[in-house]
Amino acid sequence: MTIDHQFKHQTDIYFPKWPINVLLIGTFNPSPRNEYNKVNYYYGRPKNFTLQLISQILQDEINPKSSDFFKKIISYKIGCIDMIDSINFDLNVVDIESLTGKGYSDSAIFKKEITRNYNTKIITEIIERNKDLTLFSTWGKGSCIKGRCLAEWELALKPIKELKPIIPLVSPSPAARVPSGSSKFDFTLENWNQILPSIYFSDFSN
Numbered sequence: 001m002t003i004d005h006q007f008k009h010q011t012d013i014y015f016p017k018w019p020i021n022v023l024l025i026g027t028f029n030p031s032p033r034n035e036y037n038k039v040n041y042y043y044g045r046p047k048n049f050t051l052q053l054i055s056q057i058l059q060d061e062i063n064p065k066s067s068d069f070f071k072k073i074i075s076y077k078i079g080c081i082d083m084i085d086s087i088n089f090d091l092n093v094v095d096i097e098s099l100t101g102k103g104y105s106d107s108a109i110f111k112k113e114i115t116r117n118y119n120t121k122i123i124t125e126i127i128e129r130n131k132d133l134t135l136f137s138t139w140g141k142g143s144c145i146k147g148r149c150l151a152e153w154e155l156a157l158k159p160i161k162e163l164k165p166i167i168p169l170v171s172p173s174p175a176a177r178v179p180s181g182s183s184k185f186d187f188t189l190e191n192w193n194q195i196l197p198s199i200y201f202s203d204f205s206n
Helices: 050-058 070-075 119-131 147-161 184-195
Strands: 003-004 023-025 078-080 084-088 116-117 132-138 167-168
Touching: 023 116, 023 119, 050 184, 070 078, 116 147, 119 147, 147 167
Parallel strands: 023 078, 023 132, 132 167
Antiparallel strands: 003 084, 084 116
């Protein structure tokens, strides 16, 4: 069975066609089997802090449910994409609910029973069109990617890193660990404020 990225067939948003200064690269957002997992744009689930963090950094609400959302991200020259385009697996071996159910983690897709297809070519083309682009990853330490999966992952990243370095951010996922006693949001915001200052974003105007 094949599961495509949720936005694969929405070419207007699957990858940014507008000029960008910042590209946030995630892992995968599978086409959902229920309404709960449907989102308007990358990082659109309420529990994911990405857009809240960017709103704090910019001191401007970046809300995917607002009518001016795309106007704002285009004006700020922000783009998003995921490394994985689609996955293939045997339904007799892999529990599809772990991939498209109410919730899932990256660990569910980085298993030897699953074949991952990557967006490496699209990302290198985005870099070539945006010479001043800075790349940021949102998968944190990627501790769930191990063994053969890790070798495959690094191979997919290699052509991208040959063009531009990928700067890692603390993962905005609620599943990511933070030091004991720390607020997940505050800890992540402090990291993002240090690494992703507002200087990277173009000024929003009208």
